[in-house]
Amino acid sequence: MNLPMRDPVIPGTSMAYHPFLPHRAPDFAMSAVLGHQPPFFPALALPPNGAAALSLPGALAKPIMDQLVGAAETGIPFSSLGHQAAAHLRPLKTLEPEEEVEDDPKVHLEAKELWEQFHKRGTEMVITKSGRRMFPPFKVRCTGLDKKAKYILLMDIVAADDCRYKFHNSRWMVAGKADPEMPKRMYIHPDSPATGEQWMSKVVTFHKLKLTNNISDKHGFTILNSMHKYQPRFHIVRANDILKLPYSTFRTYVFPETEFIAVTAYQNDKITQLKIDNNPFAKGFRDTGNGRREKRKQLTLQSMRVYDERQKKENPTSDESSNEQTAFKCFAQSSCPAVPAVGTSSLKDLCPSEGDSDADSKEDPLLEGNESGKISTTTAATPAPASSAATAGDDPRDKGGSPSKSHFFPGDSAGSRSRERTEKAPPDSRHSPATISSSTRGGSLSGEELKSPLRDGPKVDENRLLGKEPFTPLTVQTDSTAHLSQGHLQNLGFPPALAGQQFFNPLGNGHPLLLHPGQFAMGGAFSGMAAGMGPLLATVSGASAGVSGLDNTVMATAAAQGLSGASAAALPFHLQQHVLASQGLAMSPFGSLFPYPYTYMAAAAAASSAASSSVHRHPFLSAVRPRLRYSPYPLPVPLSDGSSLLTTALPGLAAGSGEGKAGGLSASPGSVPLDSASDLTSRSSTLSSGSVSLSPKLGADKEAATSELQNIQRLVSGLDPKQDRSRSGSP
DNA sequence: TCTCACACCTTTGAAGTGG
DNA sequence: CCACTTCAAAGGTGTGAGA
Numbered sequence: 215m216n217l218p219m220r221d222p223v224i225p226g227t228s229m230a231y232h233p234f235l236p237h238r239a240p241d242f243a244m245s246a247v248l249g250h251q252p253p254f255f256p257a258l259a260l261p262p263n264g265a266a267a268l269s270l271p272g273a274l275a276k277p278i279m280d281q282l283v284g285a286a287e288t289g290i291p292f293s294s295l296g297h298q299a300a301a302h303l304r305p306l307k308t309l310e311p312e313e314e315v316e317d318d319p320k321v322h323l324e325a326k327e328l329w330e331q332f333h334k335r336g337t338e339m340v341i342t343k344s345g346r347r348m349f350p351p352f353k354v355r356c357t358g359l360d361k362k363a364k365y366i367l368l369m370d371i372v373a374a375d376d377c378r379y380k381f382h383n384s385r386w387m388v389a390g391k392a393d394p395e396m397p398k399r400m401y402i403h404p405d406s407p408a409t410g411e412q413w414m415s416k417v418v419t420f421h422k423l424k425l426t427n428n429i430s431d432k433h434g435f436t437i438l439n440s441m442h443k444y445q446p447r448f449h450i451v452r453a454n455d456i457l458k459l460p461y462s463t464f465r466t467y468v469f470p471e472t473e474f475i476a477v478t479a480y481q482n483d484k485i486t487q488l489k490i491d492n493n494p495f496a497k498g499f500r501d502t503g504n505g506r507r508e509k510r511k512q513l514t515l516q517s518m519r520v521y522d523e524r525q526k527k528e529n530p531t532s533d534e535s536s537n538e539q540t541a542f543k544c545f546a547q548s549s550c551p552a553v554p555a556v557g558t559s560s561l562k563d564l565c566p567s568e569g570d571s572d573a574d575s576k577e578d579p580l581l582e583g584n585e586s587g588k589i590s591t592t593t594a595a596t597p598a599p600a601s602s603a604a605t606a607g608d609d610p611r612d613k614g615g616s617p618s619k620s621h622f623f624p625g626d627s628a629g630s631r632s633r634e635r636t637e638k639a640p641p642d643s644r645h646s647p648a649t650i651s652s653s654t655r656g657g658s659l660s661g662e663e664l665k666s667p668l669r670d671g672p673k674v675d676e677n678r679l680l681g682k683e684p685f686t687p688l689t690v691q692t693d694s695t696a697h698l699s700q701g702h703l704q705n706l707g708f709p710p711a712l713a714g715q716q717f718f719n720p721l722g723n724g725h726p727l728l729l730h731p732g733q734f735a736m737g738g739a740f741s742g743m744a745a746g747m748g749p750l751l752a753t754v755s756g757a758s759a760g761v762s763g764l765d766n767t768v769m770a771t772a773a774a775q776g777l778s779g780a781s782a783a784a785l786p787f788h789l790q791q792h793v794l795a796s797q798g799l800a801m802s803p804f805g806s807l808f809p810y811p812y813t814y815m816a817a818a819a820a821a822s823s824a825a826s827s828s829v830h831r832h833p834f835l836s837a838v839r840p841r842l843r844y845s846p847y848p849l850p851v852p853l854s855d856g857s858s859l860l861t862t863a864l865p866g867l868a869a870g871s872g873e874g875k876a877g878g879l880s881a882s883p884g885s886v887p888l889d890s891a892s893d894l895t896s897r898s899s900t901l902s903s904g905s906v907s908l909s910p911k912l913g914a915d916k917e918a919a920t921s922e923l924q925n926i927q928r929l930v931s932g933l934d935p936k937q938d939r940s941r942s943g944s945p
Numbered sequence: 946t947c948t949c950a951c952a953c954c955t956t957t958g959a960a961g962t963g964g
Numbered sequence: 965c966c967a968c969t970t971c972a973a974a975g976g977t978g979t980g981a982g983a
Binding site: 342343380427440441477478479494495496497498499 | 946953954
């Protein structure tokens with residue numbers, strides 16, 4: 215019997231999955247069937263305007279539908295919808311993309327160079343119980359957004375495959391099947407919502423996002439499994455209020471080079487070195503510093519002297535220099551087996567550093583062993599450079615060919631870094647524009663690039679930061695363990711009429727959706743209710759003024775409305791999103807299509823002609839059929855940049871999707887051409903967001919829905935520790 | 946493989962100082 | 965009152981010992 219398999223992330227995909235959509239369909243299918251995994255599935259709901267009907271996993275149908283009735287007057291007797299009925303859901307009316315496709319978001323990964331180096335050396339990302347930031351920090355630059363419209367930017371991290379890894383013989387190797395997946399959490403950028411103009415004016419950084427392996431984490435950190443591979447995803451949602459998040463369109467972007475393996479302790483010295491060299495907080499460990507590293511070196515030198523002396527005794531003829539080299543070589547090889555030893559007396563060479571990265575990467579064991587070689591290939595030829603370069607131009611400090619490292623931490627002493635860079639940086643990376651970010655006042659990561667613009671902006675959303683940066687990021691917890699039934703796959707088709715249909719009712723086994731309270735980032739009495747809305751919002755920054763100050767009454771009401779965790783019902787969650795232009799189509803290892811939502815597949819199929827079908831790194835997939843991939847990087851030609859996958863696939867939507875073209879954003883990185891065909895191939899084709907934006911037309915129904923959402927919002931505020939406490943006392 | 950205490954570092958903002 | 969400097973606290977890092 216086939217075991218549930220994780221849906222691997224589609225490399226080069228700009229929109230692989232809807233964060234709230236099952237992106238591990240097989241898992242759902244199996245778990246649902248076997249019932250061994252609480253089908254924690256993000257709440258779903260019909261858009262208020264009923265623009266598109268969606269199917270829900272059978273398990274969710276009942277509980278969710280009940281909630282939907284009041285939220286969206288779609289006319290569908292949700293309560294009567296069983297899993298089978300859900301399967302019959304159809305778009306209530308023709309999609310009208312032109313109403314919302316006013317933008318054509320393009321996203322470019324910042325600090326791409328560093329990410330690539332990071333990827334070349336391995337893909338380790340440290341996670342700790344108390345939470346650890348991502349390094350390199352996930353930063354992106356957005357273009358093509360509607361300047362006036364407000365957007366919410368989110369990020370989440372999903373399992374990249376279904377394997378557990380181990381670092382053996384200096385390389386990452388599959389060590390078995392993955393452990394049960396951790397509860398998913400969606401990190402909402404603290405500056406959300408903000409206008410497109412604001413987002414585009416700065417680099418959007420997610421450095422506040424923290425990773426942890428603490429499954430019971432209450433801070434809202436992203437929970438990951440150690441020794442498992444993950445893929446960060448970036449989402450753009452056009453919504454002027456977090457409350458509307460559920461009703462909005464999600465555009466998802468995946469950057470292959472950001473894939474990583476979570477570890478509790480560094481395994482690969484190369485990664486350690488890379489981070490030490492680039493992270494200001496680790497400055498104390500740099501070779502040039504006076505920190506432990508220095509001491510360590512001294513110790514090393516001492517030991518080497520001893521070794522040297524021994525050599526002399528054993529080999530009286532050898533001269534000092536040669537001995538020294540020998541000693542170093544030994545050291546290098548022993549400490550960093552994966553790195554070719556360099557016969558130099560420089561201490562720097564004792565440890566692998568960027569200097570040997572190039573040659574290294576080519577035969578980097580890791581790349582061979584981690585099935586991610588595909589990514590490494592993009593290092594020197596990614597399209598990003600150009601865009602990044604443009605980006606870099608924004609920050610004067612980045613000019614002058616300063617090492618990319620400094621891009622990340624402007625505050626860091628450029629001098630030392632520059633020097634290091636000169637010595638270590640690989641040629642191919644030096645010109646890289648990765649000259650990023652650090653557009654803030656001398657500040658580095660914490661600069662929160664987006665902040666200033668927001669503050670200075672006309673009127674920053676009041677719901678957001680109140681002058682101070684939020685402590686705990688707003689997060690939406692989702693879980694994709696529950697998904698579509700494979701059985702339905704056989705029925706999948708791509709009738710244009712269903713273009714807007716996002717979901718299929720999968721399985722419909724009638725089991726209620728179970729939301730594990732522990733999956734929420736809040737505790738106490740709130741947990742129960744949290745269970746109901748967990749998928750929507752797990753935690754909210756205390757600074758998110760808009761959601762603070764809730765009262766228990768409302769919560770109680772909400773609970774009474776069926777949001778209680780007891781019922782394990784998922785909160786209505788509109789997934790009006792659409793054909794994320796880059797939704798990938800994949801073949802399951804079982805020989806059938808991955809049960810992605812229609813549109814996803816349709817989109818993928820549509821794009822197949824334009825997108826190069828590169829072999830997905832996933833062994834199963836690659837073995838079966840090439841997987842379509844869409845990269846955030848725009849396609850050079852044939853395919854109109856603004857054209858959407860859907861357009862191709864769904865003629866009916868073509869008009870609307872095509873217009874979104876990056877409009878006036880001349881400087882838009884989105885226009886950055888791919889560096890090379892090879893890159894194109896490696897990453898698969900690119901298609902920028904061609905998603906059919908179907909923002910909800912919140913009409914009269916809006917109030918009802920909003921009202922409910924406000925309740926949610928209030929619940930959300932309960933994430934604040936203080937409120938948690940107070941709340942725990944209430945019934 | 947994980948956890949923890951630790952030293953080292955950056956960042957941040959309050960307090961102090963001088964014009 | 966403002967601008968600048970100083971200082972301490974908070975927080976981020978990798979290390980290394982121990983479990």
